[in-house]
Amino acid sequence: MRMVDQPLCLDDFEALARAKIRQDYWDYIAGGAGAERALAANRAAFARIALRPRVLVDVSACTAATTLLGHELASPVVVAPTAYHRMSHPEGELATARGAADAGALYIPSIFSNYPLEDVAAAGGAAPRWQQLYWLHDREAFGAVVDRATAAGYSALVLTVDAPVIGLRLRDARNALTLDADTLPANLFAAQDLLTTRSEGSSAVATQSLQAFDASITWDDLAWLRDRSPLPLVLKGIATAEDARLAVEHGVAAIVVSNHGGRQLDNPIGTLDILPEVVEAVAGRCPVLFDGGVRTGHDVAVALALGADAVLVGRPALWGLAVGGAAGVTQVLRLLQTELERVMALIGRPTVESIDASAVRRA
Incomplete structure (x- = not known):
């Protein structure tokens, strides 16, 4: 992969980040399932x-600004949840x-942040x-994190629902991935647990994490979570129209169409191919967010045209973090916003709301 001095696109950020992150951590970030x-x-x-x-549309003042669940955002690009940001930069999630x-x-x-959620x-x-x-599994421990x-001051809860078990991550297995002490999770375990697992490496953390996850939950369990917290509930990992309809019926505030960045089921269906059926099933009853493979402002525009209200980016934020800490994250997000606004001008869609299904066709 070519190296660059000044990143002009996300591919440039990826090249620079790869040179900064150690190989086993890079494989954890970049890899998928199977x-x-x-x-x-x-x-x-x-x-x-x-x-x-x-053409011949007034695009002299294109803006990517949008609103999502009451939040005014500079663009419809959201930073996705990804674990262990200290793999990319010492300041980790604080810088992000x-x-x-x-x-x-x-x-x-x-x-799985490396810093407590309060920090x-x-x-x-x-x-x-x-x-x-x-x-x-431990409802009270789970409830304590929610509390x-x-x-x-978090304004919504995003429950990831596509990981009843962890997908087969061959890169991590081949690397025998071991977390250093400074990349252990800060929210799931008590301080004493963390002190114990520091000497045992990642296998102890991974085993403890997997045992902590409850693979038995169903749609009926969402009522318990909604009773526990007044915050809006967002489900991440919806990949069929059937589950989208069930999510709406269970009163979720938004859904995220996602296949976990390709890290769970080694399934050849891309999330963009799934998006239209989910949007149709939701029928405007809640926002639909999109996650999976967004790398350019063009990609953002395509997802919006297919019905997404916003997109999530995970790995690109980590690339920016590795390259420049907080400033690198900002640069990645502003780059995507600038690219999106340029695309909007070139397709004659001056606002996010004006990007509809008529803006795309199958190639």
């Missing part, structure tokens, strides 16, 4: 959709939170933030 077919399918899906430009805030973006920290909230200041969750997020 043969990584889903990882490839997420990107390939964008090549099958072409934009239809309209600051970078997202400076870009006017919504940030969703992972429950991440403080780093982001008044910027909007949602907290990602996995459901834990902490509520008290720390």
